[in-house]
Amino acid sequence: MKFVYSVLISLVVLSCSQDGDSNDSLSNYPSHSPQDSAQISTTSIVILGTSQDAGFPQIACTKDCCKDVFGQPELHGKVSSLGLIDVSTDKTYIFDATPDFAEQMKSITSLEMKSENEFVDGIFLTHAHIGHYTGLMYLGKEATDANKVPVYAMPRMKTFLTNDGPWSQLVSRENIEIEEMQDETAIKLSDDLEVMPFTVPHRDEFSETVGFRIEGPRKTALFIPDIDKWEKWSKDIVEEIKNVDYAFLDATFFSGAEINNRDISQIPHPFIIESFETFKDLSEEDKAKIVFIHFNHTNPVLNPESKESMEVLEKGFRIGRRNEVFEL
Secondary structure: OOOEEOOOOOOOOOOOOOOOOOOOOHHHOOOOOOOOOOOOOOOEEEEEEOEOOOOEOOOOOOOHHHHOOOOOHHHOEOEOEEEEEEOOOOEEEEEOOOOOHHHHHHHHHHHOOOOOOOOOOOEEOOOOOHHHHHHHHHHOOOOOOOOOEEEEEOHHHHHHHHHOOOHHHHHHOOOEEEEEOOOOOOEEEEOOEEEEEEEOOOOOOOOOOEEEEEEOOOOEEEEEOOOOOHHHOOOOHHHHHHOOOEEEEEOOOOOHHHOOOOOHHHOOOOOHHHHHHHOOOOOHHHHOOEEEEOEOOOOHHHOOOOHHHHHHHHOOOEEOOOOEEEEO
16 A cells, blocks of 8 residues: 655644643654645645644643643644545545634645645535534635635535524525535546545534545545444444545544543544454454544544554554645
8 A cells, every 4th residue: 555645744742641740741752844845646635634623732721732732833733634636637625624724725725736726626524513614614704705615515514504604604695505415425526536425423413424435546535534433333344444445534532531521421432442443353454544533632642652652553553644645
C-alpha cells in the first residue's frame, strides 16, 4: 500500500490525565513546521483535521492536555475532516464543514493548483453535530456571501438546514444549494470518482448520520468519523474494511478511563481498545488500512510519543495526522 505524504504536520500535544497532575511539559516534545506545498498530481484524499467536534484544546478544559496549549496556536488541532482532490476535473471537495472550515477549505483548494476557485466544488455532510456542519456559516452574508456552493445532505439534514435558522438563510439567499443524498446511492463526481453515503447508528437529534465510501480511479476509502459502537451497525465493519484500501474510523476515546466528569454512556463511540478487539483477527495488510481519526481532547494518542500511540502503531494500525495525503 502506497501512502504519499505532502505538507505533513505532526501535532505534538499532551494527553489529558484524569486527575490533571501529569508532570509532562510541552518542551519534551518536538514541534514540526509544514513543508512547502506541492501540487498533488493524482486524485487523492487529504486529512484536514483529526480532532473531535470541539477541537483541541477544548473550551474550559483545565487539564494538562489543554491548559498549556491555549496560548500556542501552532499546537492546536483542527476538527476532523477530509479533503478530496479530483485531478481529472481540477475540482475539490470537503467532507464535513467544521468550525475550522475557513482554513480547511483554503488548504484543500490551495493544493489543487490548476483551478483558481477559492471555494470547494462540493461539501459532503455526515450529520448535524457541531463539528460537522457549523462551518457552513462562513458561506453566509456575514462572511463570503457565497453563490450556490453544492452541499450534499441526507433528507433529514436537508430539512434541518432548510427550515432552521440561521442555516435557512444560507438556503434562501442561495449561498448554498443542497443536493439531497439517499442511503447507499452513489453520487458520480467524474468518470473515475464517486461517493456513496451509508447510514450508521449515532445520536440523531436533528439529522441522520452517515459515513461515506469514496471510490477513486484505483483505490477506495471508508470515512466513518462518528458511530455509536461497531456492534450496533447492521453491517460488519471487519468485512467493510477488507473491501477497501483505506478506512478512516472513529477513535474519539482511547478508553472510558479518560472521561471522569461526564456519563460516558451518553456519548458512546468505539473506544480504541474496543477496536483493537474487533479488528484483532484482521491480516497485517488489512490492519494497515485503518487510520484512526476524530480524537477527543482527552485522547492520549494526540501525543505521538505517548505509550497509547505506540500501542496503536505496534498493533499495526495508523493514527491520522493532519495534512497526510492518500492516493486514490
